[in-house]
Each structure stands twice: as C-alpha cells, then as structure tokens.
Amino acid sequence: MSYPFEHGDETLWDAGYSSGRLYHALAQGAAGSLDVPSGLTHTPRGSCAVDREVFQAFTGRLYDLYASTRNEMLRELGHSVLVTSLVLLDRAGGRIAVSPRDTANLDEAKARLARTMAV
Known part of the structure; x- marks a missing residue:
C-alpha cells in the first residue's frame, strides 16, 4: 500500500504508506x-495533494528556521523534514533561496534521499 504525494496529475513521490x-x-x-x-x-x-505555492512558502519558512538557528537539536529535528520537502518541491517545479553556505550540504542530502523516493 502506498501514500502518493501528488501535484495536479503528477506523482511527486509514491511513498510507502508508513513513511508517507x-x-x-x-x-x-x-x-x-x-x-x-x-x-x-x-x-x-x-x-x-501538494499545493506548490503554499508548500513552497512552508519549505522556505522551514529553511529560514534551519538556517537561522544555532540550536543543533532544532537543526537536526528539522533536517529530515526540510530535505524531504526540498525534494518534493524540486519535483513540483518550485524553488526556494538557499544560502551559499548551505547549498552543497543540502544538495548532497537531497540527491541521496531522492534516490530512495520512488516516483
């Protein structure tokens, strides 16, 4: 059984039921x-259903919190949600601004995770 994430007619992630x-x-x-x-x-x-514009704003706020805190626990708690959200947002054709200091790490994490997220 799956739990697909869809933007219009496009499946962004055909997640397993539990992980989705x-x-x-x-x-x-x-x-x-x-x-x-x-x-x-x-x-x-x-x-x-994924509303790209609203989801993009959410992902942007999630990144802003991640980028602005020095609280390591808060960063780690938000990291998996942020990276999963960034993969979904990319697949939906959306983007957020990411600081150059975070770009390489987040791009690597997105690429690693995206390989495990079936479409």
Whole structure:
C-alpha cells in the first residue's frame, strides 16, 4: 500500500504508506510550529495533494528556521523534514533561496534521499 504525494496529475513521490503518513504528520507539525499552512492535504483517495505555492512558502519558512538557528537539536529535528520537502518541491517545479553556505550540504542530502523516493 502506498501514500502518493501528488501535484495536479503528477506523482511527486509514491511513498510507502508508513513513511508517507509519517512525513505528512511531521510536516503538519512543523507547519503548526511555524504558524503557516504546509500546503499538504490528505485526500479521500488516500493520497496527499501538494499545493506548490503554499508548500513552497512552508519549505522556505522551514529553511529560514534551519538556517537561522544555532540550536543543533532544532537543526537536526528539522533536517529530515526540510530535505524531504526540498525534494518534493524540486519535483513540483518550485524553488526556494538557499544560502551559499548551505547549498552543497543540502544538495548532497537531497540527491541521496531522492534516490530512495520512488516516483
């Protein structure tokens, strides 16, 4: 059983049920903590619809928190949600601005994770 993340008619990630639901829950929690909507909506079909513009704003805020804190625990807690979000955002055709000091590390983490995220 899967939990696909879809933008319009395009599947961005055909996640396994458990991993997809966990990421969705973590993203919703992060969005609540940031006081912004995530742009992710559970559908009656058992998938997750991605509103690219709202999701891009959420991912940008998540990155801003990641980039601005010196709290190592906060950075680590947000890292997996951020990297997964960046992969999904790339696949949806969206982008956020990333500081040059973070670009190489995040690009490497995205590439590594994207290989495991079936489309």
